[in-house]
Amino acid sequence: MDSAAGIPNPPPPSSSPGSSGASPHVEPGAGDGAPHYNENNAGRLPGEMSADSAEDARKEADRIRPVLRRLWKEKKWDVKSVRAALLEFGYEEVRTGAGGKRLGGTLDVRGMEPRFETDHYVTPEGARVGLWVHDDACVTAFVQKTNFEVRTNGPYLESGCFEPPFAH
Numbered sequence: 393m394d395s396a397a398g399i400p401n402p403p404p405p406s407s408s409p410g411s412s413g414a415s416p417h418v419e420p421g422a423g424d425g426a427p428h429y430n431e432n433n434a435g436r437l438p439g440e441m442s443a444d445s446a447e448d449a450r451k452e453a454d455r456i457r458p459v460l461r462r463l464w465k466e467k468k469w470d471v472k473s474v475r476a477a478l479l480e481f482g483y484e485e486v487r488t489g490a491g492g493k494r495l496g497g498t499l500d501v502r503g504m505e506p507r508f509e510t511d512h513y514v515t516p517e518g519a520r521v522g523l524w525v526h527d528d529a530c531v532t533a534f535v536q537k538t539n540f541e542v543r544t545n546g547p548y549l550e551s552g553c554f555e556p557p558f559a560h
Contacts (some may be wrong), residue, residue, distance in 0.1 A: 436530060441546045445529035449544035452523060453531045455481065457542045460535045462520075469535040474519040475501040483523065494552065498524040505557050522553030 441449065447529035459477050463469060479485070483499035500522040506515040518536025525531060525544075533542040547553055 427439065441526075441544070445526040449525040449529040449531055452525050453544050454531075455540045456523070456531065456533065457520070460533055460540045460542060464535050464540045467491045467537075469518045469537065469540075471503055471519045473502050474497070474521065474535060478521065478523075486522075486524070496523075500524075500553065502554070504534065522555060524553060 402470055456478060458537040459481075460474070463474060463477060468474070472488050475485075478499055478501065484497040486497040486500040487495045489495045500523075504516045504518040504520060516536055518534060521531070521533040521535075522529040523533075524547075526545065528546055530545055530547055531554070532553050534540060545553075545555075548556055550556060
């Protein structure tokens with residue numbers, strides 16, 4: 393009881409093992425715990441790969457990793473150099489039609505995405521690689537001044553092999 397006002401003190405918050413304080417509206421597996429997280433970020437989640445497709449994607453990633461490592465060491469991370477080196481493997485450049493529909497080819501090499509730093513956007517030097525291995529499997533990579541990376545993933549709903557810069 394608050395002796396000054398004569399009002400009983402409220403009970404302390406529950407600390408029982410079952411009470412986490414989490415919202416009852418959180419989806420299982422939601423990244424930040426926000427309601428509708430998975431729904432709102434569906435476009436940023438890669439698709440599922442079959443086991444066979446994942447294995448094929450891993451093999452292609454292992455094939456191009458040394459090339460990107462070499463280009464990085466040679467300080468050749470421009471789109472033209474990266475594209476030329478990967479076309480030597482026999483990949484065909486992606487061709488697109490109306491609305492960005494993929495018409496053929498497997499290799500897509502682009503410049504880096506702009507990112508916000510302090511108070512403005514900057515576009516770092518470098519190249520991003522999207523390689524379609526199967527309809528459900530991609531190799532995604534980048535090479536830039538500071539580092540390079542090669543990984544495998546399923547395609548993104550709206551942006552194919554490339555992770556979209558933001559969700560709706």
